Amino acid sequence: MIPKGEIDKILEGYDRKKLAIAVICSHSALQIFHGARQEGVKTIGICKKSNKERYEAFPLAKPDEYIFVDKYEEISDHVDELAAKNAILIPHGSAVEYIGKKIETIKLPIFGNRRVLLWEADRQKMVKWLGVAGIKAPKTYKPEDIPGPAIVKFPGARGGKGYFVVKSTKEFNEKIARELKAGRITQNDVDGVVIQEFLSGVRFYPHYFYTPFFKDGFKCQEGRLEMLGLDKRIESNIDEIYRPLVFGVKTEPSYTVVGNAPVIMRESLLDEILRMGRGIVDASFELFGGIYGPFCIETIIDENFNITAFEVSARIVAGTNLYPRGSQYSCYIFDELMSTGRRISREIKVAAQKDALAKVIH
Amino acid sequence: MIPKGEIDKILEGYDRKKLAIAVICSHSALQIFHGARQEGVKTIGICKKSNKERYEAFPLAKPDEYIFVDKYEEISDHVDELAAKNAILIPHGSAVEYIGKKIETIKLPIFGNRRVLLWEADRQKMVKWLGVAGIKAPKTYKPEDIPGPAIVKFPGARGGKGYFVVKSTKEFNEKIARELKAGRITQNDVDGVVIQEFLSGVRFYPHYFYTPFFKDGFKCQEGRLEMLGLDKRIESNIDEIYRPLVFGVKTEPSYTVVGNAPVIMRESLLDEILRMGRGIVDASFELFGGIYGPFCIETIIDENFNITAFEVSARIVAGTNLYPRGSQYSCYIFDELMSTGRRISREIKVAAQKDALAKVIH
């Protein structure tokens, strides 16, 4: 892990009036660019040539400039150039996936606490984090001891691709063998596998933002926790599997996240959702120096209003792409049309004004 | 039932330039507070201490002041204080649930016709109302004569919690016995049970607003009927039950409303939806002196565009929380971002300007 002091030093060299954000052109980049434009923050897209058209297609959501790469890992070759442009890297799900462990050592200021991305990626750390936060998590099973329906998840933020359900150890062993043989998973995946109790209910993904700079609102650590939105992921093919099912058409269920749909929740459930968010922030300070900016808790709510969290995404989630003009919740906090992407640029601006960039950039 | 004259008298004592609304802090209170703020109407939250943070979390949707209670029924102890603040109570689903029958006698001006809340709560009255409105309702069965799939509903606005489906009298008796034994229902629930034909189709919940003060639009009684939005309720666990179902994982279905999703309907269906709304308003005048302000008809649409109504919610519904900045329908009526919550405050303002508060406040 790069020492915080080194990042602070780079940051001190930055021209605070000409800050830029750098974003890997994927995941939620359109939203982040669009939000930065609204806040007047300069944007740099780390982009594969083949993806450039996607951004050009949306003139109000394209970066001010591009740095073209063949693979996103190459961002490391551009850190000096980026630093010269006063750039702060905004991590998102694809950044986590593509840069991987390198994110620990990349010599570029990152918005938020970069340690958080390691806690997100490591499922044992995740379980600990949820535990310290006092949040109910699904039971996890050992491969040799699966008592009933369980969902099998592999390491890394791959958006649910490749997850499957088993009802017994026998079925687990069979499916793992099948997947290995087909080359869809590696031994590394098997070693990092997590087998979670299958829960029934309805999924909700609340979008949070922790800021140390604003005081009115839902008190949390030295600042406040904002609830900026809520979504439901759409997974192919599981979320339309009733369509073949009704005909008895055999279909192997899969959990690839292909999109998101807007939802709201019963107002009284917000109490628990807010408390869970605070628990995550508090625990992050206890465990690894805090979480700054956006995160998401992946929950399921049963018929008795019990909320279980099966994961934390410790950065902007793609579900926030639903709300480039703000959500049903953000409009209760901000008069402006506040997306999570815009919120990030706003936070950087406020930090710069307060001469406190080092607090939220690590 | 408190005589209308008594309420009129209280209302006459109000300072029309300093009107306030009082809302029980639950259900759709955030939206109602947010809307009132937009209209410049003062807000008072009747709040349990444990829920205060929920409102503080949303600075633009919190009440101007709180009255703290241990139980919402205690609102009766605060009627003088509320009247001194020129407060009009805005009823919503939780108000109906928590204040219950007391709402008949509470000595405080209520937005809308308070009689309507009794018609909503009594299922026999409901059936009559739908009948006079000329609206197709599902068949209802007697416990001893259930010919096929039927949904079993208990009295009170509990958001679908505890509903279940049976296919025969035998199954009905078994499940009732089970629920009684488990203490999840009381004999009172059984006495008030309604057994409705199970209908297949797709659910839609149109949000209406009847106003006597505006004339252009969909004519209805002396004013107009506005269609302000449309939602679909999300019920746990039934609305994701295909996920365990595909694996043959046994899951007991439940119907607890945990949230809402935005939808629109085929344009040509609006004719019938509007006519149904008018039928409900007309019948309310025929039966009990009218309905003012927001209501919702809970419908299901089959493959031949037949629309059946299984219930009326005679006040603001939680589905309107989807649209704090207006909906796909409200923007065709109002240039402003008009939520149902804001619409309520607007109506009170217009009534005050026209010196006609007594018309919509009962």
Place this chain on the structure above:
Amino acid sequence: MIPKGEIDKILEGYDRKKLAIAVICSHSALQIFHGARQEGVKTIGICKKSNKERYEAFPLAKPDEYIFVDKYEEISDHVDELAAKNAILIPHGSAVEYIGKKIETIKLPIFGNRRVLLWEADRQKMVKWLGVAGIKAPKTYKPEDIPGPAIVKFPGARGGKGYFVVKSTKEFNEKIARELKAGRITQNDVDGVVIQEFLSGVRFYPHYFYTPFFKDGFKCQEGRLEMLGLDKRIESNIDEIYRPLVFGVKTEPSYTVVGNAPVIMRESLLDEILRMGRGIVDASFELFGGIYGPFCIETIIDENFNITAFEVSARIVAGTNLYPRGSQYSCYIFDELMSTGRRISREIKVAAQKDALAKVIH
């Protein structure tokens, strides 16, 4: 087909400062009227008396004037009156359904290339179009050779009504016989039947707009292709069929489109979605003189991100009714709240300013 020259001649006689649009009062007329009002374009509703109230109900989305008809085909009797009012007909799904083949010969300027509507209506042409566009389409089967699950579709834009699924030729023959006997289909429907491979995945319906007048953005032919939104159709009863299914309640699935829900897709999928749209535009120029204005590709996305297109709607689709104030995608292209309906009026205005009406009106 009416010669382009004749339309051009009518158009030359129009007062370009007093252009109007004419819309059949159905499908997406509210949205189109609302959008025209925002752009200051005059609107004429071709309306059945029985539908007038639907438009009066929405004062900001009603036409400036009505022409009343008993059947929409009667629009042909009003072409002189409409031309005298400088009217351009905006086609939508119901126009295609109700005017039918007459659309070829109607002596009135139509927004877009009227040839496109014939290509949309003819499924063999559709297959060719998708092929030239390089888009993956589902396999189609002959009635006598159905190897597995297949969806059976009949000609015309009837919104999915009457579609069904079969698993074999035997089942196909049985169901066709049943439907014919019940009078729900005609021999003509059987002759035009298309039997498509049943695909599993999740459905997405991207809304496109091709314009020759704007250059920045996603380059396409001489102009650009805009992605204005995305929806998911709601079909009764299939989209809630899991509700009876879980109880083993026997329900015949049906596919009648009754509404739409908003969705977004994984950002990285946009590349393929944009390329597919460009393929459709390019192929339309190759095959029949181009497509101008709005269209939609009906897609399904599987768990490996393979996107298959099962149809093209070559005009505004009802799913755009979700976004009268713009969508999650249109706000990345336009600073204004740009619905597809508004976009149409904007395009006509821009064409008039550039003295290029004849390019997009045929």
